[in-house]
Amino acid sequence: MRVPSYSDAIQVLLLQVASDGRGSVLFGESLARAQEAISPFMVGEDFPSVCFEHPLAGKPFLDVTVLLNDITSGTRVESPVTGEHAAMLDWYASVRQEHDDICCGFELDTKEDTLPTAAIHFQPRAHTELVRPFCEIVGEPERATFYLDMAARMPGSWPLSFFGMFRGREAAPLRVCGYLSAQQKHICARNPSRLAKVFDTVGFTAYDRAILEQISMLMAAAPEGVDFQFDVYPV
DSSP states (O other): OOOOOHHHHHHHHHHHHHTTTHHHHHHTTHHHHHHHHHGGGOOSSSOOEEEEEOOSSSSOOOEEEEEEOSOOTTOOOOOTTSOSOHHHHHHHHHHHTTOTTOEEEEEEEOSSSSOOOOEEEEEOTTOGGGHHHHHHHTTOTHHHHHHHHHHHHSOTTSOEEEEEEOTTOTTOOEEEEEEEOHHHHHHHHHOHHHHHHHHHHHTOOOOOHHHHHHHHHHHHHOSSOEEEEEEEOOO
16 A cells, blocks of 8 residues: 655645545635645644634634644745745754754745735743844844843743744734743633733733633633734734
């Protein structure tokens, strides 16, 4: 029996996700674009971690994030939407040998007929000393300061873990992200005022009581752990 390639395996996974009518409801017309675009990104020694993202309201579409695990120096993604990535992947291959809990990768936005250049992601987790070298190697050194400043403001129970960016897109934010423990998720689900304290601490003020209650309801409904994201804009 032939062992499926990583590209074959991701196509099977997409077909399973889209079966029983889910494809058109969740992803709309973007599913076919995602199927075509994702295969070149399935590289590395291990099967990449793949995340599917779709909106809860409005016109359905699919965003796909591919996070690479172990790769060798010289690994490349043969896709027109990858952008310059050789130096990034060679640097990542070298530091991954010392830190097996980090990862980097790409996000594909398949909403429009013409796909934009893929966003890039880096997950340093607690290895914040890697943030500045990564941002420098991808030509966005100022983004390191955005991430590290935000990480310093986060409460201890809301640590940052990773970030993503669109290179070369004028005024695009740096998206910083982290994971909540099950305990912290339950606290926020029961008490929306806990969210307000966190938002005030990090300097996010664009919220009201309705937003806090809605977030708490979503956390209560989440069956497992949850992640959070903030967009940090240049000033």
